[in-house]
Amino acid sequence: MNSIEVHELTKDYGVTRAVDHLDFRVHPGRVTGFLGPNGAGKSTTMRLVLGLDRPTSGTATIGGRAYTRLGRPLRSVGALLDAQAAHGSRTARNHLAALAASNGIGRRRVEEMLEESGLGTVGGRRIKTFSLGMRQRLGIAAALLGDPGVVMLDEPSNGLDPEGIVWIRELMRSLAREGRTVLVSSHLMSETASFADHLVVLGKGRLLVDLPMEDFLDARSGPGVRLRTTEPARLREALSRRGHAPVQGADGSWTVAGVGAAEVGPLAASEGIPLLELVDLKPTLEQAYLALTADETQFAAHASMKPEKG
Numbered sequence: 472m473n474s475i476e477v478h479e480l481t482k483d484y485g486v487t488r489a490v491d492h493l494d495f496r497v498h499p500g501r502v503t504g505f506l507g508p509n510g511a512g513k514s515t516t517m518r519l520v521l522g523l524d525r526p527t528s529g530t531a532t533i534g535g536r537a538y539t540r541l542g543r544p545l546r547s548v549g550a551l552l553d554a555q556a557a558h559g560s561r562t563a564r565n566h567l568a569a570l571a572a573s574n575g576i577g578r579r580r581v582e583e584m585l586e587e588s589g590l591g592t593v594g595g596r597r598i599k600t601f602s603l604g605m606r607q608r609l610g611i612a613a614a615l616l617g618d619p620g621v622v623m624l625d626e627p628s629n630g631l632d633p634e635g636i637v638w639i640r641e642l643m644r645s646l647a648r649e650g651r652t653v654l655v656s657s658h659l660m661s662e663t664a665s666f667a668d669h670l671v672v673l674g675k676g677r678l679l680v681d682l683p684m685e686d687f688l689d690a691r692s693g694p695g696v697r698l699r700t701t702e703p704a705r706l707r708e709a710l711s712r713r714g715h716a717p718v719q720g721a722d723g724s725w726t727v728a729g730v731g732a733a734e735v736g737p738l739a740a741s742e743g744i745p746l747l748e749l750v751d752l753k754p755t756l757e758q759a760y761l762a763l764t765a766d767e768t769q770f771a772a773h774a775s776m777k778p779e780k781g
């Protein structure tokens with residue numbers, strides 16, 4: 472009911488195609504990370520979902536309805552797109568109160584959200600005196616004012632201090648646990664890995680990936696292990712007989728590509744080689760993402776090198 476659906480969505484700005492026949496759905500009950508290089512079309516997609524821009528073709532809906540047809544939109548969808556957008560001469564409290572009034576939301580909720588976002592003591596200050604992190608907190612407070620089922624945040628950690636980053640991470644996790652739909656764009660891979668269950672990745676306006684985080688990481692890595700042993704020379708020999716070349720790290724551990732712990736463990740046991748540590752390696756989100764975007768760049772280079780027909 473609360474999902475975001477994007478269907479054949481296309482947006483051209485003059486000759487620039489910002490979004491190109493996009494198709495994906497963001498489901499409730501999980502945090503979806505929205506990734507892609509600069510200019511990939513993430514902000515444009517979010518603006519189209521929020522009715523701030525009109526698609527060239529295709530549709531973007533929330534629970535089957537266009538944003539512009541939602542009665543009191545803040546009660547259905549909360550969004551943070553640009554934390555600088557708030558009126559600087561208003562106080563934080565007045566800013567939230569104006570939003571609340573226009574969406575039929577009670578004053579008590581304003582105070583609740585000021586507290587929740589860590590702005591309880593500065594609610595009476597003008598927004599123009601706020602730091603980037605404080606504006607970001609205010610933007611998140613505004614997004615959640617109407618207790619919406621759908622939350623869309625563009626770079627929410629921008630400008631936040633470490634405490635703020637932990638706060639936003641926990642907040643997103645709890646919003647998803649409550650069954651809300653949470654779509655979050657970010658350039659910070661370790662951050663995204665810490666809160667997202669699912670990933671949607673764009674490249675040049677097109678959909679590259681729509682997968683659970685685990686599946687994305689698994690799909691972009693071959694097997695590999697890290698191990699420690701008291702007899703590296705014997706293990707290296709045993710592994711090289713099977714075509715594997717261990718590489719020693721600065722900390723004295725060894726990594727072996729192309730083989731899993733399920734194979735290395737029994738091999739070491741059968742050779743009587745003691746292992747002090749043996750773990751299957753998973754790539755970080757950053758490694759998997761960079762491998763994906765490198766493939767894309769290569770693909771683009773090949774495509775542009777193709778001779779023209781005719």
Ligand SMILES: Nc1ncnc2c1ncn2[C@@H]1O[C@H](COP(=O)(O)OP(=O)(O)OP(=O)(O)O)[C@@H](O)[C@H]1O
Pocket residue numbers: 484487488489507508509510511512513514515516
């Ligand atoms: N109002 C506009 N007028 C003209 N071109 C635009 C406009 N908005 C976006 N674009 C172009 O559309 C493309 C997608 O931009 P968009 O801001 O959606 O990307 P993004 O993935 O959010 O990038 P970033 O990670 O840098 O925020 C870019 O080529 C951008 O220059």
